[in-house]
Amino acid sequence: xxxxxxxxxxxxxxxxxxxxxxxxxxxEDKEFIIFVGPSGCGKSTTLRMIAGLEDISEGDFLIDGVxxxxxxxxxxxxxMVFQSYALYPHMTVRDNMGFALKLRxxxxxxxxxxxxxxxxxxxxxxxxxxxxxxxSGGQRQRVAMGRAIVRSPKVFLMDEPxxxxxxxxxxxxxxxxxxxxERLGTTIIYVxxxxxxxxxxxxxxxVMKDGIVQQINSPEHLYNKPYNLFVAGFIGSPxxxxxxxxVEKKGADIFLDxxxxxxxxxxxxxxxxxxxxxxxxxxxxxxxxxxxxxGKEKDFCTIKAPIEVRELLGAEAYLYFTLGGKQxxxxxxxxxxxxxxxxxxxxxxxxxxxxFDKDTxxxxxxxxx
Amino acid sequence: xxxxxxxxxxxxxxxxxxPGTILFFAVVVVPFIYGLxxxxxxxDGVSAHKPFVGFANYAAAFSDGAYWVALGRTAIYSIFAVVxxxxxxxxxxxxxxxxxxxxxxxRAGFFVPNLIGGIVLGYIWKFVFNRAYxxxxxxxxxxxxxxPLSTTGGAxxxxxxxxxxxxxxxxxxxxxxxFMSVSDSLKEAAMIxxxxxxxxxxxxxxxxxxxxxxxxxxxxxxxxxVVYDVNLSLTKGEPFNTSVLAAMHVYNQAFTYKNYGLxxxxxxxLFIVCAAVGITQVMIGKKxxxxx
Numbered sequence: 001x002x003x004x005x006x007x008x009x010x011x012x013x014x015x016x017x018x019x020x021x022x023x024x025x026x027x028e029d030k031e032f033i034i035f036v037g038p039s040g041c042g043k044s045t046t047l048r049m050i051a052g053l054e055d056i057s058e059g060d061f062l063i064d065g066v067x068x069x070x071x072x073x074x075x076x077x078x079x080m081v082f083q084s085y086a087l088y089p090h091m092t093v094r095d096n097m098g099f100a101l102k103l104r105x106x107x108x109x110x111x112x113x114x115x116x117x118x119x120x121x122x123x124x125x126x127x128x129x130x131x132x133x134x135x136s137g138g139q140r141q142r143v144a145m146g147r148a149i150v151r152s153p154k155v156f157l158m159d160e161p162x163x164x165x166x167x168x169x170x171x172x173x174x175x176x177x178x179x180x181x182e183r184l185g186t187t188i189i190y191v192x193x194x195x196x197x198x199x200x201x202x203x204x205x206x207v208m209k210d211g212i213v214q215q216i217n218s219p220e221h222l223y224n225k226p227y228n229l230f231v232a233g234f235i236g237s238p239x240x241x242x243x244x245x246x247v248e249k250k251g252a253d254i255f256l257d258x259x260x261x262x263x264x265x266x267x268x269x270x271x272x273x274x275x276x277x278x279x280x281x282x283x284x285x286x287x288x289x290x291x292x293x294x295g296k297e298k299d300f301c302t303i304k305a306p307i308e309v310r311e312l313l314g315a316e317a318y319l320y321f322t323l324g325g326k327q328x329x330x331x332x333x334x335x336x337x338x339x340x341x342x343x344x345x346x347x348x349x350x351x352x353x354x355x356f357d358k359d360t361x362x363x364x365x366x367x368x369x
Numbered sequence: 370x371x372x373x374x375x376x377x378x379x380x381x382x383x384x385x386x387x388p389g390t391i392l393f394f395a396v397v398v399v400p401f402i403y404g405l406x407x408x409x410x411x412x413d414g415v416s417a418h419k420p421f422v423g424f425a426n427y428a429a430a431f432s433d434g435a436y437w438v439a440l441g442r443t444a445i446y447s448i449f450a451v452v453x454x455x456x457x458x459x460x461x462x463x464x465x466x467x468x469x470x471x472x473x474x475x476r477a478g479f480f481v482p483n484l485i486g487g488i489v490l491g492y493i494w495k496f497v498f499n500r501a502y503x504x505x506x507x508x509x510x511x512x513x514x515x516x517p518l519s520t521t522g523g524a525x526x527x528x529x530x531x532x533x534x535x536x537x538x539x540x541x542x543x544x545x546x547x548f549m550s551v552s553d554s555l556k557e558a559a560m561i562x563x564x565x566x567x568x569x570x571x572x573x574x575x576x577x578x579x580x581x582x583x584x585x586x587x588x589x590x591x592x593x594x595v596v597y598d599v600n601l602s603l604t605k606g607e608p609f610n611t612s613v614l615a616a617m618h619v620y621n622q623a624f625t626y627k628n629y630g631l632x633x634x635x636x637x638x639l640f641i642v643c644a645a646v647g648i649t650q651v652m653i654g655k656k657x658x659x660x661x
Contacts, residue, residue, distance in 0.1 A: 074565070084554050088558075090579075151562075
C-alpha cells in the first residue's frame, strides 16, 4: 500500500478552461479518501490525473515519494474502478479479472489461483465463465472491483462506481466496499457526487467546487464544523436551512432577528458575531436541529410558521414551511402530530446553529478546517 | 374500429410493407427468376424466340476454360484487393480518429474516390499510368519507360491498386464507426491494466471491432468479385485478355458473343461463388462478436 502527495496541482485544458486550482492533499497509507462535489467541480479530473489518464498542468504528484507526473498509467501501480465498470465485453469474468496479471506475464496457474481467491471474496465464483453481458449491474460492479483487487495495487481509484446501480443495491454495495477496505487495508480514493456515500465511506472527505478545494476533513468534522456556506449546504440531507438574520444587541445579549423571531445567541455564538451588530449574517440550522417546539417555548428559542408540506419517510417525517421568504425543512419523528395547514412551532437547537459571513460566505465559528 | 379483423390487419401490412415488397420483387426477385429462366435457353439477347436447352448452358459454362481462368484471376485479384483495402481502410480510420488536426477534412478527402464512378476513376488512372507515370519514369531513368498497364502483372497490379484507392475510403467510414463504438473507458482501463498502445489495440480495440471487420470484408469481397467498371475503363482486359475478370467475361459472353443464356449461367455461378464466400466469411466472423 502507499501514501500519496498532491502538491499544488493545477489542470488547465488546451482551450484555457481551468478545471482544478491549486489542489493540495497528503494521503496516508490505508486512508479512504472521498472526493465529493457537484458535477463539473473537478473531482473526476483530479482522480484521472492521479491515474495518469490526464496530464497534470502544474504541480507535483508523488506516490511513496516518487514523482509520478510523467509516469505512464500502467507503471503507477494503481487500479481503477470506472463508473461504467469498463469490463472487456469480449472476455469472460475470469479473463477480465486476470487480464492485468496476464499482461505482466504472471504464470497462468498463479493468475487462476489469485482470480479464484478474489472471486471467493466477492462471491463471484459462479460467474467466472460468463461474459459481462450475462451479469446484472451489481455483479458487473463486483467484477470491476475484483479486477482491481486481483492486481494488489498500491492505490485503488474509484470513479463513481455505484452511480449506475439502483438505490437498494447501492446501499448494499456501499457496505461491501466499506468491508473490503477494512479487510484489504488499502489506500482508496473514491469520487462521488453523493454526499451519503461520502459520509458513510470516507475516513476523510475532500469537498470541491468549481475546481477549488472547499474543505478537507473527516465526515464528522465536515458535518459539525463546515468551513463555509457551500460545505454546510452540500453535506447533510436534507440540506441545511439558511436564513439571513440581522444581528442586534440588547443590553449584554446579542440576538438574531430570524424572520421576525428574536433568537438569543449563546455566549460562544454571540462572541463570534459581536463585530456584526447592526449587520446581516447567514444563520444555518440543519433540519434535524429544528425540534417540535410546542410546550418548549420557555426553554428554547422558537419560530412559528404554517406547515406547507409533510413527507412521511417511515421512522421520520420532513416538514416544509416558509420562513422569511425561504423554504425551510424540519426533520422530526414520524409520530410528531404536525400536519399541513397547522401552525408549526419549531425549537432551535442553538448549540448546533452555524453562522456565516454574508459576503465571504465563510463560517464565523470555524476559522480553520 | 375493430382492429382484430383480417381486412384491417391486411391493410396495415400492405400499407407498411407493401411498397417495399413490391419494389423488392420488381427489381430483385423477378429479374432473378427471369435470369434463372434465361440460363435454360439459348437466347441470343435480341430475337423474340428463346429456345429451351435445359442444362446445356451450365454444361458449357463448366467446360468454358476462359471463364474458369477469369474466375481464378478474380479470386486472386479479390484476395489482394480485399486484404489491402481493409489494411489501408483500418489504418486511415485509426489516423482520422486519433485526434489529428483536421481529421474531418481527411475523412472527407479519403472518401472522395468512392464518390467518383468506377468508369471515370478507371480513365483517370489510365491517364496516370499511361501518360504521367511513363513521362516521369522516363525522365528519371533517362530511357523509355513503359506503362504498367501494358504488362501482364502490371495490369493486374494497377487493377488492385485502383480498387484499393476506390474502396478504402468507404471502408474507412465503417472502421471509423467501429473505432468510435469502443468506449474510451475501455481503452483507459486497458492502459491502467498495463497495456501498451499496441497491446490495447490488439487485446481490446480490435476484438471489439469484429463487426466492422465482418462488414468491411463482406462488402469488399462482394464488390471485388463482381467488379466490372474499373476493369473495363482501366485495362479493358488487356494485355492479351490477361486482365479479364469474371464479370467482364460474363458480359462479353452475353453481349459481345451474343450467348446470353451461357453468359447468364456463368453470372449465376459467379453469384453463387461470391455469395458462398461472403456468407461463409460472415458466419465465421459473427461467431464471438460482442457489442463494444
